[in-house]
Amino acid sequence: MKSGTVAVVGRANAGKSTLINVLVGEKVAIVSPKPQTTRDRILGVKNGDDYQIVFEDTPGIYKASSLLNSRMQKSTEVAARDVDLILYLIDAHAGVQEEDKKSLIKFATGDIPLVLVLTKTDIMPKENIPLMVAEFEDVENIDKIITVSARRGKNLGKLTDEILKWLPEGDPIFSDDIISDRSEKFMISEIMREKMLLKYDKEIPHGVAIVINTFERQPNGVYDINLDIVCEKFNHKAIIIGKQGAKLKEVSSFARQAMEKFLDAKVFLTVYVKVKEGWRDNPSRLREYGYSDEDFY
Ligand SMILES: Nc1nc2c(ncn2[C@@H]2O[C@H](COP(=O)(O)OP(=O)(O)OP(=O)(O)O)[C@@H](O)[C@H]2O)c(=O)[nH]1
Ligand SMILES: [Mg+2]
Numbered sequence: 001m002k003s004g005t006v007a008v009v010g011r012a013n014a015g016k017s018t019l020i021n022v023l024v025g026e027k028v029a030i031v032s033p034k035p036q037t038t039r040d041r042i043l044g045v046k047n048g049d050d051y052q053i054v055f056e057d058t059p060g061i062y063k064a065s066s067l068l069n070s071r072m073q074k075s076t077e078v079a080a081r082d083v084d085l086i087l088y089l090i091d092a093h094a095g096v097q098e099e100d101k102k103s104l105i106k107f108a109t110g111d112i113p114l115v116l117v118l119t120k121t122d123i124m125p126k127e128n129i130p131l132m133v134a135e136f137e138d139v140e141n142i143d144k145i146i147t148v149s150a151r152r153g154k155n156l157g158k159l160t161d162e163i164l165k166w167l168p169e170g171d172p173i174f175s176d177d178i179i180s181d182r183s184e185k186f187m188i189s190e191i192m193r194e195k196m197l198l199k200y201d202k203e204i205p206h207g208v209a210i211v212i213n214t215f216e217r218q219p220n221g222v223y224d225i226n227l228d229i230v231c232e233k234f235n236h237k238a239i240i241i242g243k244q245g246a247k248l249k250e251v252s253s254f255a256r257q258a259m260e261k262f263l264d265a266k267v268f269l270t271v272y273v274k275v276k277e278g279w280r281d282n283p284s285r286l287r288e289y290g291y292s293d294e295d296f297y
Contacts, residue, residue, distance in 0.1 A: 024045065228271075
C-alpha cells in the first residue's frame with residue numbers, strides 16, 4: 001500500500017487547516033478567518049483501502065512579531081524538511097501577492113516534491129482560475145498545480161490521486177482508528193481559542209493561551225472542564241470579560257456547545273481569565289503553555 005507524510009504549508013489564512021479537515025473527514029485542526037490560527041504542528045490521518053496519508057498541518061507563514069510567532073515559523077520550516085511531499089497552498093481568490101511567490105520559492109527547492117494547491121476557487125470568478133495557474137507555471141521545482149475548493153469539495157479526488165503518486169509503498173504509520181496525534185484535551189483548548197478568534201478583535205485572541213486545569217469525565221458521563229484564558233494585558237482582561245461578564249459568558253457558552261459536539265457528551269465548563277504580561281516573549285511561559293521548541297530538531 002501507499003503510505004507517507006505530506007506537509008501542508010503556505011501563508012497564514014490560505015486554508016491549510018480547512019483542507020486537511022475536509023480530506024481527513026473529521027475536524028483535527030481549528031479554523032478561523034483570522035491569520036495565525038494554527039500555532040502547532042498537528043497530524044491528520046487519511047486512510048483509504050490501499051493507502052494512508054499523514055498530513056502535517058503547520059502554522060501559516062507570517063512576519064514574526066513575538067517569540068511565539070518565531071517559534072511557529074520555525075516549526076513550519078522543520079515540518080517541511082522531512083516529508084515525502086509538500087503541498088504549498090495559496091489563497092487564489094486573494095490574487096497573487098509578491099510575498100506568496102517569495103515564500104513559495106523557499107519551499108520549492110527541488111529536494112522534496114512540491115504540489116502547488118490554489119485554494120478557495122468557489123469565491124472567485126471562474127475565468128480567473130486559469131490566469132492564477134498561469135502566474136505560477138514558470139516557477140521552478142513545482143511538480144503539479146491543482147486548483148481546489150475545500151468548502152465545495154471541488155477537485156479533492158484529483159488532489160488525493162496526485163498526492164498518492166508521490167508517496168512510497170510501505171506499511172501504515174498509524175493504526176487505522178487514529179485520525180490525529182493530538183489528545184482530546186488539546187482539542188478542547190483549541191476549541192476555546194477558535195471561539196475566541198471568532199468573537200474578539202484579533203489582538204485579543206492572538207495574545208491568548210488556554211491552560212486546561214481539569215479535564216475529567218464524571219461517572220454520569222458529564223465532562224468537568226476547568227480552564228484559564230491567559231491574556232497578556234490588563235485591559236485585554238476587561239475586554240474579554242465584558243460588561244458584567246456578558247461577553248465571557250457568551251463566548252464560554254459558544255465554546256461549551258462546540259466541546260459538547262466534539263466529545264459527544266455534556267460539558268460543565270468553568271472559565272477564569274488571568275493576565276501574564278508579555279507571555280508571548282517569555283520562554284518559560286511558552287514552555288508552560290505548550291509552545292516549547294524542544295521538538296523542532
Ligand atoms: N470560500 C472558502 N473559504 C475557505 C476555503 N478554505 C478555507 N476557507 C476560509 O479561509 C479562512 C482561513 O482558513 P484556515 O483553514 O483557518 O486557514 P489556515 O491556512 O489554516 O490559516 P492559519 O492557521 O492561520 O495559517 C477561514 O475563514 C476558512 O473558512 C474554501 O475552500 N472556500
Ligand atoms: Mg491553520
